[in-house]
Structures are given as structure tokens and as C-alpha cells.
Amino acid sequence: MFKLRELPFDAAANAVVSKETCDYHHGKHHATYVNNLNNLTAEGEWAGKGLYDMLVGAKAGVYNNAAQVYNHDFYWDCIAKKSAMSAELEAALKAEFKDFKAEFLAAATTLFGSGWAWLVYNPANGKLEIVQTSNAATPVTEDKVPLLVTDVWEHAYYVDYRNARPSYLEKFWDGINWEFVSAAYEWAKKEGLGSVKWYIDEVHPEAK
Numbered sequence: 001m002f003k004l005r006e007l008p009f010d011a012a013a014n015a016v017v018s019k020e021t022c023d024y025h026h027g028k029h030h031a032t033y034v035n036n037l038n039n040l041t042a043e044g045e046w047a048g049k050g051l052y053d054m055l056v057g058a059k060a061g062v063y064n065n066a067a068q069v070y071n072h073d074f075y076w077d078c079i080a081k082k083s084a085m086s087a088e089l090e091a092a093l094k095a096e097f098k099d100f101k102a103e104f105l106a107a108a109t110t111l112f113g114s115g116w117a118w119l120v121y122n123p124a125n126g127k128l129e130i131v132q133t134s135n136a137a138t139p140v141t142e143d144k145v146p147l148l149v150t151d152v153w154e155h156a157y158y159v160d161y162r163n164a165r166p167s168y169l170e171k172f173w174d175g176i177n178w179e180f181v182s183a184a185y186e187w188a189k190k191e192g193l194g195s196v197k198w199y200i201d202e203v204h205p206e207a208k
Helices: 019-040 051-057 060-078 087-096 100-110 165-174 178-191 194-203
Strands: 115-122 127-134 145-151
Touching: 019 060, 051 060, 051 194, 060 145, 060 178, 060 194, 087 100, 087 127, 087 178, 100 115, 100 127, 100 165, 115 178, 145 178, 145 194, 178 194
Parallel strands: none
Antiparallel strands: 115 127, 115 145
16 A cells, blocks of 8 residues: 655745645645555555556556656655755756756746656666656656656646746746755666666555
8 A cells, every 4th residue: 555655845944835835735636646546456457566567557547646646756856955966967967958947947837738847867868858748647658767857737836826837937946956856867877767666665665
């Protein structure tokens, strides 16, 4: 059985979102995905299986809820604290993108409807890419390793920023936990998709 992870930061002091947003976003939306996933996998094909297996193999409701559990887990770590990126990641971003900040925020701003904007590592070619996914979709399904994500479902920002998604995204950018992103990049280069499974098992040891 999966458990709702605790937030990796003090909700009353987060630089990106307010405690009220966390109460709803984490305490209600994220919790609902966890509860739904437990109900959907109480018996049948996916009973006793890990979250990673569901991301790469499940369909429909099981996939949607498993992906949303993972996406939210990862998002919280991306805004856990404001920190600096590694020199290695900084050099890679400069090599791959003309203006990473502008390109990433543009991808997040222009994504139509609900979804996510990601920085990913593609093990197939060793490149960094910016990816948009709609609704619950995650790049893991496309064999790409998430390094950074921002949530652009309206419930992620509406309490604090109303319909001003760009204002939320600027605040997000200023509060990124680059230390976490840098570590994800380091492990992605070493382990590829294995680093995704390792991360999931660390967050959800109860479901190994």
C-alpha cells in the first residue's frame, strides 16, 4: 500500500507556494491520487507491484494515478528549498540551450490546459531536453529521466496567483531546488532510468 509522502519542506515557509496551497495541493489532490491508486491496486494485475512498474506498464486509471503520485512527489522536491546548481549541470544547460530559463518558462506558460513542464535527460542520446506533458503523463513513459518539473495544473497556483500562471512560474524559477536537480542529473547519467526507480523506492519504501 502506498502512503502520501510528507512534504520535504515547511509549508509555512516555502518560497514558491503558500501553506494554504500546500494544504489543498498536497493534503487533498496528492492524497486523492494515493488513495485512488491504493483502491485500484488492492487486487488484480497490479496488486503488490511497485510504482515504477506502473509508470512503464500500466494503462488508464492505474497509470493516471500512479503517474500523478510520482509527478507530485518529484515536484515537491524541486521546490523544497532554494539552492544553487552544480557547475556540471550549469555547463550542460549552457551547451544544450540558448536560454534555458526562457525556453523552460515558455514551455510551461504555453502548455494548453493542465499538465507539466519538464527538464529531462534522454539516455538514448545523452542530451537534455525540455518536455511538455498533458494531464497525468510523465516522460518516464518515453524512457526519459526527469530532472526538473513544474506543475501547471491550475490547482498548483490558483490559490496564490489566481489565473496568472506566468507570475507563479517566475516565483517557481526563483525557488528551484537546484541541488536536487543537479543530483538527479548526476544519477541519470550514471544509471539512466534506473535512477527513476531508485528515487521512487526512496520515497515509497513501503511499496518496494
